[in-house]
Amino acid sequence: MTIANDLIKKVGEKKLHFSLLDPEDQTPKEAGKLAKLAEEAGSSAMMVGGSTLTSSMQVDKTVEAIKGNSKLPVILFPSGKKFLSKYADAIFFMSCLNSRNLGFLIREHVQGSLFIKQVDIEPISMGYLIVEPGMTAGKIGQVDLVNRDDLQTAVGYALATQYFGMKFFYLEAGSGAPEPVTNEMISAVKKNINIPLIVGGGIRSAKTAHEKALAGADIIVTGTTFEKDKNIEKTLREIIKAIEE
Numbered sequence: 001m002t003i004a005n006d007l008i009k010k011v012g013e014k015k016l017h018f019s020l021l022d023p024e025d026q027t028p029k030e031a032g033k034l035a036k037l038a039e040e041a042g043s044s045a046m047m048v049g050g051s052t053l054t055s056s057m058q059v060d061k062t063v064e065a066i067k068g069n070s071k072l073p074v075i076l077f078p079s080g081k082k083f084l085s086k087y088a089d090a091i092f093f094m095s096c097l098n099s100r101n102l103g104f105l106i107r108e109h110v111q112g113s114l115f116i117k118q119v120d121i122e123p124i125s126m127g128y129l130i131v132e133p134g135m136t137a138g139k140i141g142q143v144d145l146v147n148r149d150d151l152q153t154a155v156g157y158a159l160a161t162q163y164f165g166m167k168f169f170y171l172e173a174g175s176g177a178p179e180p181v182t183n184e185m186i187s188a189v190k191k192n193i194n195i196p197l198i199v200g201g202g203i204r205s206a207k208t209a210h211e212k213a214l215a216g217a218d219i220i221v222t223g224t225t226f227e228k229d230k231n232i233e234k235t236l237r238e239i240i241k242a243i244e245e
């Protein structure tokens with residue numbers, strides 16, 4: 001079974017948590033340790049990504065260290081064609097739907113797709129929508145941010161993603177966002193689509209993660225907390241328990 005189909009099957013059974021690591025934020029050795037911890041806490045996948053440019057070698061080393069320390073699937077969450085690694089299991093083949101830059105919509109993908117075919121990592125199609133405040137992803141992605149209260153536009157993008165045949169839809173408030181995407185927006189999107197809904201950006205506590213899962217998120221992504229929380233083992237366990245409840 002492909003990684004995408006396995007995750008879709010799991011989403012049908014329970015809410016999931018993905019851990020996100022930016023290769024620029026820790027050494028590969030530390031990334032390996034965090035991956036082990038994430039696996040033990042019950043996370044379902046490791047995402048490796050970031051908005052700022054990282055050397056391909058750093059991505060490779062981080063992915064290798066994660067693979068060496070856990071059995072979790074490693075899914076690249078790339079900011080462009082340079083953010084690739086042959087050691088990953090899969091890649092979110094994601095289009096940043098509200099970017100003004102054609103590169104983030106399709107052109108980087110055109111340039112990176114042959115590499116993906118050659119090294120045989122699994123592409124997982126995903127529509128990616130950045131909502132206010134958007135943080136670094138919004139700035140680097142040259143995005144027309146969706147207003148936090150504009151449910152209709154968010155639903156429109158989500159449906160367009162599904163109609164294009166993409167497998168996942170990601171609502172992003174931006175890494176480190178002071179406030180995550182609203183519960184109202186998550187509910188409105190979830191009511192209108194039948195592909196898995198991923199929500200990330202600014203989710204730092206079990207309480208917030210629980211709220212977002214209850215509102216309709218199928219998969220919750222945490223990054224900043226994962227990298228910065230001093231007591232991450234405990235926090236992660238609490239977050240995952242709250243998502244599954």
Ligand code: 1GP
Nearest residue numbers: 175176200201202223224
């Ligand atoms: C960023 O949604 C992810 O793309 C994670 O955000 O770093 O705020 O957890 P945080």
